Amino acid sequence: MPEAHPAVPAGPLVDAFESHRDRLRAVAYRVLGSHADAEDVVQEAWLRLSRQDAGAIDNLGGWLTTVVGRISLDVLRSGRTRPxxxxxxxxxxxxxxxxxxxxxxxxxxxxxxxxxxxxxxLDSLRPDERLAFVLHDVFAVPHAEIGTILGKSADATKMLTSRARRKVRAAPRxxxxxxxxxxxxxxxxxxxxxxxxxxxxxxxxxxxxxxxxxxxxxxxxxxxxxxxxxxxxxxxxxxxxxxxxxxxxxxxxxxxxxxxxxxxxxxxxxxxxxxxxxxxxxxxxxxxxxxxxx
Structure with missing residues (x-):
């Protein structure tokens, strides 16, 4: 089990969160391109989880991925990234x-x-394109779930991902x-x-x-x-x-x-x-x- 973040107290909820930490950090880093920003996003995700009734969350991994995606999108849109x-x-x-x-x-x-x-x-993509591409093509998150983050339908999100994918494939590899x-x-x-x-x-x-x-x-x-x-x-x-x-x-x-x-x-x-x-x-x-x- 990964070592708990120093700011996070010990307990069952922490153990559950820590089991997802590496993946959440990978998602945030892929979207933001900065280790420091990724750590900040993951810590914010923990703070939001700590204020929730965890027993009411059916799929903790999916919930946390959605939260990290939303926070990362907010960071991209606000220009607060440290690229x-x-x-x-x-x-x-x-x-x-x-x-x-x-x-x-x-x-x-x-x-x-x-x-x-x-x-x-990825820096050349729009924030919504970048998030959709990373979540779907890298982490296999369904378009319907990504759509809830972006406020779009599954079909619109699928088109967004396809556009981002074309841009990525057109770049020198x-x-x-x-x-x-x-x-x-x-x-x-x-x-x-x-x-x-x-x-x-x-x-x-x-x-x-x-x-x-x-x-x-x-x-x-x-x-x-x-x-x-x-x-x-x-x-x-x-x-x-x-x-x-x-x-x-x-x-x-x-x-x-x-x-x-x-x-x-x-x-x-x-x-x-x-x-x-x-x-x-x-x-x-x-x-x-x-x-x-x-």
């Missing part, structure tokens, strides 16, 4: 695990679609499995370290976006030629330890004293790197829950 910008302006919220280490239970449960690519796609994506990243790192410009161009998408978070702010470079030039200049600084970052290939490196030096996260689609996020700001790195040096 991956908790640590710095535009800095994504990363879940990082070393490749040789077992992945955190939450990362396994959320699966590949936790990746930055899908979160970006990672090609191949983790091994193929990792090979593309390895090729990039090797070419960058050896200054092989043509090889860099081969593995970079023409419109690749390279975002670097530094102590001086966030800097973005777009285009394979420009990114290849910067990567070739960086050279050996790309060496580090292979990691999985939000379900996608990444690299983490440390200083000799064990403090993190940099974190790289890659998005790979159709055999090419479409986006690279680099964090080299010591203050931002210090706030992340990063693995210790190996």
């Amino acid at each position: 991956e910008a908790v640590l710095d302006d535009g800095l994504p919220e990363f879940t990082v695990t070393l490749d040789e280490a077992p992945a955190p239970e939450e990362l396994v449960a959320l699966g590949d679609s936790v990746g930055l690519a899908l979160l970006t796609v 990672p090609a191949g499995g983790a091994r193929e994506q990792r090979e593309v990243v390895r090729a990039f790192l090797a070419a960058a370290g050896e200054g092989r410009f043509e090889e860099l161009l081969r593995v970079l998408h023409p419109e690749v976006e390279f975002t670097v978070h530094t102590p001086a702010g966030r800097f973005v470079t777009i285009g394979a030629t420009e990114v290849a030039g910067r990567a070739r200049v960086a050279g050996g600084s790309t060496q580090g330890h292979a990691a999985t970052v939000n379900g996608f290939p990444g690299v983490i490196s440390w200083h000799e004293d064990g403090t993190p030096r940099s974190l790289l996260a890659f998005t790979v689609a159709e055999g090419r790197i479409t986006a690279i996020t680099a964090v080299v700001d010591p203050a931002a790195l210090a706030l992340m829950e990063l693995p210790d040096p190996v």
Whole structure:
């Protein structure tokens, strides 16, 4: 049984709620794209449950999913989300695990679609589209139940989900499995370290976006030629330890004293790197829950 939230007293109702916590947190995170917001939503769901007559609830799991969905929708509509910008302006919220280490239970449960690519796609959806897509296509919640959250009929909700699904499918998707994506990243790192410009161009998408978070702010470079030039200049600084970052290939490196030096996260689609996020700001790195040096 998951450990109860510190703010929640012990008791049968708590045990029942805790049995659903991981799933509720996964729902909220998929909808909102922020671990912090997901935790807030789940805690609010507990507070609402604690004020209810639990004995009158026939399906606790369904009731809690509906409540989490409604709270998440309110957060999206009000613009109160913290869309991956908790640590710095535009800095994504990363879940990082070393490749040789077992992945955190939450990362396994959320699966590949936790990746930055899908979160970006979901951000392009309207709040009702995003909620309908996540609840139905990811968590198999019936359209009729989603409709009660959105105030729509089951048929209208089904059309909403279909529209959201088309938008998600139209977005670039990672090609191949983790091994193929990792090979593309390895090729990039090797070419960058050896200054092989043509090889860099081969593995970079023409419109690749390279975002670097530094102590001086966030800097973005777009285009394979420009990114290849910067990567070739960086050279050996790309060496580090292979990691999985939000379900996608990444690299983490440390200083000799064990403090993190940099974190790289890659998005790979159709055999090419479409986006690279680099964090080299010591203050931002210090706030992340990063693995210790190996």
